[in-house]
Amino acid sequence: MTQIRPFRIDIPQADIDDLNRRIDATRWPVELPGVGWSRGVPVGYLRELARYWRESYKWRAAEEQLNKFPQYLTEIDGTDVHFWHVRSPEPDATPLILTHGWPGTFAEFSAVLEPLTNPAAYGGDPADAFHVVVPSIPGYGFSGPTGDTGWDVSRVARAWAELMRRLGYDRYLAQGGDWGMPISLQLGLADPEHVAAVHLNMFVTFPPPDPEALSALDDADRARLEFTVDFAQHAAGWQKIQGTRPQTLAYGLTDSPVGQLAWIVEKFKEWTDSGEVPEDAVDRDALLTNVTIYWLTATAGPSAQLYFESAHDDQQFAQTWGGPWPLEMPVGVAVFPRDAVRPIRRFAEQLLPTLRRWTEFDRGGHFAALEQPELLVGDIAAFSRDVFRGGGRS
DSSP states (O other): OOOEEEEOOOOOHHHHHHHHHHHHTOOOOOOOTTOTTTTSSOHHHHHHHHHHHHHTOOHHHHHHHHTTSOEEEEEETTEEEEEEEEOOSSTTOEEEEEEOOTTOOGGGGTTTHHHHHOGGGGTOOGGGOEEEEEEOOTTSGGGOOOSSSOOOHHHHHHHHHHHHHHTTOSSEEEEESTTHHHHHHHHHHHOTTTEEEEEESOOOOOOOSOHHHHHTOOHHHHHHHHHHHHHHHHSOHHHHHHHHOHHHHHHHHHHOHHHHHHHHHHHHHHSSSOSSSGGGTSOHHHHHHHHHHHHHHTOHHHHHHHHHHHOSSHHHHHHHHHOOOOOSSOEEEEEOTBSSOOOOHHHHHHHOTTEEEEEEOSSOBSOHHHHOHHHHHHHHHHHHHHHHHOOOOO
16 A cells, blocks of 8 residues: 555644643652752653643644644555655755654654755755655654564665655655664665765764774864763663663553653753753753654654664664665765764764765754754755765865
């Protein structure tokens, strides 16, 4: 079945009422004094955020904004795939597929859709326009539960290749961060005849086994490496849980909206260019829209399955994220300084033989489309310009 069906978000009011009742009935944990964010999300902060979610946040306004862009469903490999498909007014625009990760959703790209599809309206060059496709990863949001096992990054990438084929795009650019990173790279491997280039706003570089390579690092790269090692040792608990016991985790997150809120908001604090609270980097309502999508679609568990499928052990996880990536097409990497990972260019060049563009920004973090949409749009456009209209390595 290859039919593409129009889709519109229309959450029953009973589901919104149930969410509000559950927030009201939250059973709050105790907290040690003076620990701040060091042991997880502080109770005082989460109480206030949950109160805002209950009393001030408006899902219907978010729903209206999300429905502003054309959405569709299509069955691929036995599961429904939800996606935005926004065509540019420029007929010769470059097709572009954007892929989110965890704990993101398709909604994180809402601020970049119009600048990408209609740059002239934002003071840009019409030649930089894109036809944009934003799918929800199977198991996430309105792509919902997959219904069977085996949905690892390679299978998602093959589904994306089929989606772009159904939409009639013969040559396109793939872009992503977080899970969108390996999915976009795997898409380049799976569909090299049609993927013209891959752009990433996150890249993982694991330390090589050669001690001489480590000794040659300068102070800045050594700091990046130390951050990566510390992150793997002290800040990757969610990865272990979702990669080993996603079903057990799902009971708590599917039953408690405040539990779901805490599980996600912690990452918006740790992985963004934030100060005291996540909202220093990401708009509060945008953050809550992201969380609400997980809650209303009950996809805390299904989304975590991607970790299990792609990472049964540390070695497989490293292979999924770390390459090497023998791609035929050019690759561009945008590095945002407060991301969850801090890649090292000399290692990236070994893992990505076709690396053509490497941009290091002075602000922004993991959720680039939410935190720094102008910087992300500009880098994607510059990379596409280089690939499709010539230019040198940067």
